[in-house]
Amino acid sequence: MxxxxxxxxxxxxxxxxxxxxxxxxxxxxxxxxxxxxxxxxxxxxxxxxxxxxxxxxxxxxxxxxxxxxxxxxxxxxxxxxxxxxxxxxxxxxxxxxxxxxxxxxxxGAFSATEVSASVPPPEFVDDAVAAFRTSAIRSEVASQPKATGYNPEEMRAATAIVMPTLPADWKVADAEIYPSAFGPSIEVSVDAKGKRLSLFAVRPGSFAVAKVAHVALDGVQASYWQIGEVAYALVADPNVNNLDGEAERLSRTLY
Structure with a gap:
């Protein structure tokens, strides 16, 4: 029909x-x-x-x-x-x-938490936490010289890592190139209005554009993201507030 x-x-x-x-x-x-x-x-x-x-x-x-x-x-x-x-x-x-x-x-009855609702953080976050702890030890050893003369362009030339522009009111306490699972990495310890923060950057071997994510592990917290071939993590003690906001502010300087 x-x-x-x-x-x-x-x-x-x-x-x-x-x-x-x-x-x-x-x-x-x-x-x-x-x-x-x-x-x-x-x-x-x-x-x-x-x-x-x-x-x-x-x-x-x-x-x-x-x-x-x-x-x-x-x-x-x-x-x-x-x-x-x-x-x-x-x-x-x-x-x-x-x-x-x-x-x-x-x-059974499911209740989402920061740990159970999210995937494990990338491996470079572990390196960022290790660098944060190492820098904390360095800060307490008087015989260890602190590299307060932070020069991001010089570090970029040595590592091919582009660093975010730090806020004017942040004071660099130390800046080091550390080994990592992915090759050379940069860790910058800063005093941000009385808060001790650690900015970590590394080339993880992959290309991605990932927004700021947050994780709490091993007694510290980290806000991490990736732009192109460089990944970043801002690490601090658990009592530091608005770490994600500070990470967002840093990430915007890279565009």
């Missing part, structure tokens, strides 16, 4: 949503019987829609109202067109599995 009006994507979306009247539904089904490739896509959408509705009806899904609302948004999103069909299917499965079934069966 040839329908009076051609079958378009909107008709297929409405068919999946159950929004067609009987006569138009019959026309769509006749069209699908003659176009097996399109029929397979529609059946996949119908299957996903059924899974979503089952999830919405199941009270045991972990995540409660938030998870169900996410599923509803994904369900409604199926009607937006077939260009993103595969992405919608992946997103729907990811949300339901990650936020719901896996969390419920494996972890």
């Amino acid at each position: 040839t329908p009076a009006d051609p079958i378009i994507d909107a008709d297929l979306d409405a068919y999946v949503d159950g929004e067609l009247d009987v006569s138009r539904r019959i026309e769509v089904e006749s069209y699908l019987s003659e176009h097996p490739d399109m029929a397979a896509k529609v059946m996949a959408d119908l299957s996903l829609r059924g899974e979503l509705r089952l999830a919405l009806a199941t009270e045991a899904v972990a995540g409660g109202a938030q998870t169900r609302e996410a599923a509803r948004r994904l369900e409604r999103g199926l009607a937006s067109g077939r260009v993103f069909q595969s992405l919608q299917r992946i997103a729907a499965v990811g949300v339901l599995v990650t936020a719901g079934w896996v969390a419920h069966t494996s972890f």
Whole structure:
């Protein structure tokens, strides 16, 4: 049977949503019987829609109202067109599995924390912490000369590491080139209005543009980021406030 009006994507979306009247539904089904490739896509959408509705009806899904609302948004999103069909299917499965079934069966009631909700920090953060501790020891040994004559251009020439511009009210207490797992690194100890901070930079061997992230480990805290081939970390004791804000300020000087 040839329908009076051609079958378009909107008709297929409405068919999946159950929004067609009987006569138009019959026309769509006749069209699908003659176009097996399109029929397979529609059946996949119908299957996903059924899974979503089952999830919405199941009270045991972990995540409660938030998870169900996410599923509803994904369900409604199926009607937006077939260009993103595969992405919608992946997103729907990811949300339901990650936020719901896996969390419920494996972890019970899930409460996100800084440690459990984030991936482990990059390896260069460990080197930054080690440099921070080494500099703290150096600062207490009177016989160890402190390199207060900090020259970022000279260090750049030696290491190919571009350093951020330090705020005018920061005073350099020491500046050293340390070995690391990735080659030479730079560590600059500063007095920032009475707060002792350590700015660490290294070339980790990969290219990335990563925003400032925060981690607390081994009795210290670090805000770290990467711009191009150079990674940076600002390390301080746990009692220092707004470390991320200071790191953001430093990162902006690199653009």
